[in-house]
Amino acid sequence: MNVTTLKTKAESQLREQFDAAAEKLPGTGWVSALRARAMDAFAAEGLPHRRVEEWKYTDLRERLRDVPAPGAATAKTVTSTDLDRALGPFAAIDAERIVLVDGVYSADLSKVSAEATVIELMSLAAMLEKAPAWLEGKFSSNGGAVVALNTAFMSDGVLLKVRKDQDPGKPVLLVHARTATEPTALAVRNVISVEAGAKLTLVEAHVTLDGAARGALSNIVTDVTIGDGATCDHIKSLADATASTHLATWTTKLGKDATYRGFQLTASPALARNDINILFNGEGGKLDLSGAFLARGAEHIDTTLVVDHAVPHCESRELFKGVLDGRAHGIFQGKIIVRPDAQKTDGKQMSQALMLSPDAQFSSKPELEIYADDVVCGHGATCTEIDADLLFYCRSRGIPPDVARAMLTESFIGEAVEKIENEAVREAIGTLAIDWLRTK
Amino acid sequence: MLEIKNLHARIADDGAEILRGIDLVVPKGEVHAIMGPNGSGKSTLAYVLAGRDDYEVTEGDIFWNGESILEMGPDERAAKGVFLAFQYPMEIPGVATMTFLRAALNAVRKKRGLKELTTPEFMKLVRAKAAELGVSDEMLKRPLNVGFSGGEKKRMEILQMSVLEPTLCVLDETDSGLDIDAIRIVSEGATKLRGPDRAMLVITHYQRLLNYIVPDKVHILAKGRIQKTGGKELALELEKSGYADFTGKAA
Numbered sequence: 265m266n267v268t269t270l271k272t273k274a275e276s277q278l279r280e281q282f283d284a285a286a287e288k289l290p291g292t293g294w295v296s297a298l299r300a301r302a303m304d305a306f307a308a309e310g311l312p313h314r315r316v317e318e319w320k321y322t323d324l325r326e327r328l329r330d331v332p333a334p335g336a337a338t339a340k341t342v343t344s345t346d347l348d349r350a351l352g353p354f355a356a357i358d359a360e361r362i363v364l365v366d367g368v369y370s371a372d373l374s375k376v377s378a379e380a381t382v383i384e385l386m387s388l389a390a391m392l393e394k395a396p397a398w399l400e401g402k403f404s405s406n407g408g409a410v411v412a413l414n415t416a417f418m419s420d421g422v423l424l425k426v427r428k429d430q431d432p433g434k435p436v437l438l439v440h441a442r443t444a445t446e447p448t449a450l451a452v453r454n455v456i457s458v459e460a461g462a463k464l465t466l467v468e469a470h471v472t473l474d475g476a477a478r479g480a481l482s483n484i485v486t487d488v489t490i491g492d493g494a495t496c497d498h499i500k501s502l503a504d505a506t507a508s509t510h511l512a513t514w515t516t517k518l519g520k521d522a523t524y525r526g527f528q529l530t531a532s533p534a535l536a537r538n539d540i541n542i543l544f545n546g547e548g549g550k551l552d553l554s555g556a557f558l559a560r561g562a563e564h565i566d567t568t569l570v571v572d573h574a575v576p577h578c579e580s581r582e583l584f585k586g587v588l589d590g591r592a593h594g595i596f597q598g599k600i601i602v603r604p605d606a607q608k609t610d611g612k613q614m615s616q617a618l619m620l621s622p623d624a625q626f627s628s629k630p631e632l633e634i635y636a637d638d639v640v641c642g643h644g645a646t647c648t649e650i651d652a653d654l655l656f657y658c659r660s661r662g663i664p665p666d667v668a669r670a671m672l673t674e675s676f677i678g679e680a681v682e683k684i685e686n687e688a689v690r691e692a693i694g695t696l697a698i699d700w701l702r703t704k
Numbered sequence: 705m706l707e708i709k710n711l712h713a714r715i716a717d718d719g720a721e722i723l724r725g726i727d728l729v730v731p732k733g734e735v736h737a738i739m740g741p742n743g744s745g746k747s748t749l750a751y752v753l754a755g756r757d758d759y760e761v762t763e764g765d766i767f768w769n770g771e772s773i774l775e776m777g778p779d780e781r782a783a784k785g786v787f788l789a790f791q792y793p794m795e796i797p798g799v800a801t802m803t804f805l806r807a808a809l810n811a812v813r814k815k816r817g818l819k820e821l822t823t824p825e826f827m828k829l830v831r832a833k834a835a836e837l838g839v840s841d842e843m844l845k846r847p848l849n850v851g852f853s854g855g856e857k858k859r860m861e862i863l864q865m866s867v868l869e870p871t872l873c874v875l876d877e878t879d880s881g882l883d884i885d886a887i888r889i890v891s892e893g894a895t896k897l898r899g900p901d902r903a904m905l906v907i908t909h910y911q912r913l914l915n916y917i918v919p920d921k922v923h924i925l926a927k928g929r930i931q932k933t934g935g936k937e938l939a940l941e942l943e944k945s946g947y948a949d950f951t952g953k954a955a
C-alpha cells in the first residue's frame with residue numbers, strides 16, 4: 265500500500281542503485297531473492313524520519329539528501345604500512361587481524377594465526393556465492409529500514425566463529441578500512457558466533473586511509489550470538505575526520521550465563537547512528553554496555569539501544585558518556601524491556617553528557633517497559649558543564665585552562681573507557697579519545 | 705614581598721562583601737600566621753590571593769614581588785610562585801595523582817623557563833618527597849584525592865607544594881583534620897620550604913601548629929579586616945581569651 269508514497273531523492277537513488285548493482289552483488293538464488301525482498305521492505309518504509317519514534321532525533325529522510333554510489337572493489341592496493349598508519353594505536357596490539365577494504369574482505373591483509381579448531385573464519389561474500397541453506401537463517405527479516413538496506417546491498421563481511429570452549433587468547437581486530445577517493449556507500453554484514461563456553465574479544469576498528477574521500481556512507485551490521493556460558497567483549501572504534509555518515513547496528517543474543525561487554529567510541533563523524541539491540545535468551549546473562557561519543561561542530565551522534573530481558577535472572581548495565589562541543593547534538597535513547605516472566609531482572613542505565621559549548625545539545629530518552637513485578641531497574645541522565653571549582657583547583661596548580669579542561673574531560677569519559685577489559689584495547693581507545701580532545 | 709593594600713572583596717554571585725579593607729605585608733623569608741573566628745574571611749582572603757573568580761575585588765590591590773597579580777589568572781599566579789594549600793582539597797576522579805602532579809610541574813616549569821623533567825627524573829623527585837610526607841606509592845597511583853582521608857588530602861596538598869616549589873605559600877588550615885603525628889610531619893614538610901626567598905601565610909585555628917612552624921608575626925582577622933598584629937605570643941593569648949574582643953567591636 266505504501267508503494268505509491270512519494271519518494272525522496274535519496275530513496276529513488278537507492279532503488280536505482282540497487283537495480284543497477286543487483287547483478288554484481290555476491291550471491292544468486294535465495295540470496296538474490298533475499299536482497300530483492302529486503303529492498304522492497306525498505307522501499308515500503310522509506311528512510312526513517314522523525315515521526316518514527318525511534319528516529320525522533322535523527323531524521324534520515326531529512327539528513328540523507330544524496331546517497332553516494334555503492335563502493336566498487338578498489339583496484340588500489342593497500343600496503344600493511346598504510347593500514348598500520350590508519351590503525352594508529354590499534355596497529356601495535358597483538359591481535360588476530362581481519363581486514364575489509366572498502367567493504368571487501370582482504371585475504372592479503374588479514375592475518376589469523378589461530379588454529380581452525382579455535383576460530384572459524386569465512387568471507388561472507390564467498391559464502392553468499394556458495395549460498396548454503398543454513399546461511400539463509402542468519403539474516404533476520406525484522407531489523408528496520410537500515411538493516412533492510414544492509415541486507416539488500418551487503419557486499420561482504422565476515423562469518424566468524426569461536427568454537428565451543430575455545431579461547432583465541434588474543435583479541436580479534438576486525439578492520440573496516442576506507443580507501444576510496446570518491447565518496448561511496450558501503451554495506452558490510454558480519455555474523456559472529458561465540459559458541460558455548462568460548463571467549464572472544466572482538467574489536468571493530470573503522471579507519472580511513474590517507475586520501476580517502478570525505479562524505480562516505482557506511483552501513484555496518486554485526487550480529488552476535490553468544491552461547492551458554494560464553495563471554496564476548498565487543499569494542500567498536502570510530503574516530504573519523506572525513507565527515508562520514510556511519511550507520512551501525514549491533515544485534516546480540518545472549519545464551520544462558522553468557523556475558524557480553526560492549527563498548528563504542530564514536531568520535532567526530534558528520535552523522536552516526538549506533539543501534540544496539542540486545543536479547544537475553546537464557547537465564548543468568550550479564551550485559552555491560554558502555555560508550556563515549558565525542559562531537560563538535562555540527563556533528564550528530566545518536567546511540568539508540570533496546571535491551572530485552574525476555575528471561576529471568578539477567579543483569580544489564582549501560583553507561584554512555586558524551587562530550588559535546590560547538591553546535592553538536594548527542595542523543596541517547598535507551599529502552600529496557602522486562603517481559604512478564606523476567607523476574608529478578610537487574611537493570612541500570614546511565615547516560616551523561618559534558619557540554620563544552622552553550623550551543624551543543626544533548627537529548628536523552630530512557631524508557632522502561634516493565635511487565636514483571638520482582639525487578640530492580642533504574643536509569644539516569646545528566647548533562648553538565650566542566651566543574652568550575654575543579655577547574656580552579658587545577659589552575660591554582662599552574663595548569664593552563666585548556667590543559668585543565670582537557671584533563672577534566674578525559675577523566676569524565678575515563679569512567680566509561682575504564683570498562684574495557686582488555687588493557688591494550690583500553691589504552692588504544694583512550695589514546696584516540698585523548699587525541700580527539702586535544703584537536704580543536 | 706607580599707603586599708595587600710586596602711583589599712575589599714565580595715562574593716561575585718550575591719555581592720556580599722567579605723573582605724573589608726585588608727592591609728598586610730609579608731616580606732620574603734618571613735612566616736605570618738592568620739587566626740580568626742569562623743566565617744571571618746580567612747579562606748576568602750586565601751582564595752582571592754590564588755585568583756578564584758567566585759570573588760570580586762572591588763577596591764585595593766595585591767602585589768607579589770612588586771607586581772600586581774589581580775589581573776592574572778590562577779595558573780599565571782601559580783607560575784609566579786603563588787600556591788594555596790586548600791582548606792578543603794578537591795577530588796578529581798579519573799586523574800591519577802602522578803598524572804596531575806606531572807601536568808602541574810611541567811606547566812609551571814615551562815612558564816618559569818625551565819625544561820620539562822624526564823619521566824625518571826620526575827618519578828624520582830616525587831617519590832622522594834612523597835616518602836618524606838608519608839604518602840604511599842599506592843596513593844600516587846589513585847585518582848587525586850578520591851577516597852583519601854581528610855589527613856591524606858592535607859598531606860597531598862603539602863606534597864604538591866613541595867613539588868611545585870612556590871615562593872608564596874598560603875596554607876589554609878592545613879593542620880585541621882590531622883592527627884598529632886601528621887601535624888608534625890606536615891609542618892616539617894612546610895618548614896623545609898622556609899627560606900630567604902619564600903614568604904608564607906599560615907591560616908590556623910590552633911596554636912599547636914605554630915609550635916612547629918614558628919611565625920614571625922600573627923595577625924587576627926575578624927569581620928573582614930586585620931584587627932590586631934603581634935608576635936607569636938599573640939597566638940598563646942588567644943588560646944586563653946578567645947576572639948570576643950575582636951568580634952564585639954569594629955562593626
Ligand SMILES: Nc1ncnc2c1ncn2[C@@H]1O[C@H](COP(=O)(O)OP(=O)(O)OP(=O)(O)O)[C@@H](O)[C@H]1O
Nearest residue numbers: 715722740741742743744745746747748749758791
Ligand atoms: N562562595 C561563597 N558563597 C557564599 N558565601 C560565601 C562564599 N565564600 C565565603 N562565603 C561566606 O563568607 C564568609 C567568610 O567565609 P570564609 O570561608 O572566608 O571564612 P573563614 O574565616 O575561612 O572561616 P573558617 O574558619 O570556618 O574556615 C562566611 O560567612 C561564608 O559563609
Ligand SMILES: [Mg+2]
Nearest residue numbers: 746747748791
Ligand atoms: Mg576557612
